[in-house]
Amino acid sequence: MPARGTSIDPPPAFVFVGGRPCLDLVDTVAKRGSHDIERLPDGERLGRWLVEAGLATSPPQATGADVRRARELREAVYGLVRCVLDRRRPSEHDAAVVNRLAHDADLVPRLQIGAGGLTAAWHGPAPVAAALSTIARDAIDLLSGPLAGRVKECANPECTLVFLDDSQARRRRWCAMERCGNLAKIGRYRGRAAGETS
Numbered sequence: 001m002p003a004r005g006t007s008i009d010p011p012p013a014f015v016f017v018g019g020r021p022c023l024d025l026v027d028t029v030a031k032r033g034s035h036d037i038e039r040l041p042d043g044e045r046l047g048r049w050l051v052e053a054g055l056a057t058s059p060p061q062a063t064g065a066d067v068r069r070a071r072e073l074r075e076a077v078y079g080l081v082r083c084v085l086d087r088r089r090p091s092e093h094d095a096a097v098v099n100r101l102a103h104d105a106d107l108v109p110r111l112q113i114g115a116g117g118l119t120a121a122w123h124g125p126a127p128v129a130a131a132l133s134t135i136a137r138d139a140i141d142l143l144s145g146p147l148a149g150r151v152k153e154c155a156n157p158e159c160t161l162v163f164l165d166d167s168q169a170r171r172r173r174w175c176a177m178e179r180c181g182n183l184a185k186i187g188r189y190r191g192r193a194a195g196e197t198s
């Protein structure tokens with residue numbers, strides 16, 4: 001922990017390329033296995049992530065225990081996704097973690113009427129636990145259903161972000177074109193990725 005007033009690098013920005021809350025949570029770690037960029041280092045960042053993910057209207061007070069639970073859920077979902085991608089049998093432990101967190105009351109959606117039309121806001125008496133429950137339930141719905149086969153990992157081997165390919169042709173390869181897709185294009189232009197197709 002840096003001393004107060006010590007200048008540190010800005011925290012890495014959140015990315016939302018997963019297409020589902022549970023995959024967006026998995027993507028709060030990037031470059032797994034090489035750099036392991038952690039985007040949820042503390043409660044303040046978790047609270048902000050929940051707002052940016054649309055799971056809270058204002059940053060909830062997230063404790064260290066909340067951060068541990070969020071990361072535990074994240075790694076369990078990642079473990080399950082990894083097994084789906086690799087066509088391996090999922091771990092009982094990962095399934096148990098998701099089931100345990102899904103057991104809490106989840107967030108309640110509420111319609112709001114504003115100047116621009118109808119919007120949805122999420123509420124819950126214990127906002128962080130409810131948000132994690134909502135994410136765990138999303139993982140159960142996604143990974144047990146027909147869309148599980150559309151979960152992919154970015155084709156840039158360094159990136160490791162996962163996403164739901166909801167394109168009609170099911171040929172999405174990159175977490176985002178402006179991230180890894182363009183890097184690959186540049187690579188091809190330089191002849192470093194000969195033979196690769198988009």
Ligand SMILES: [Zn+2]
Nearest residue numbers: 154159175180
């Ligand atoms: Zn990527």
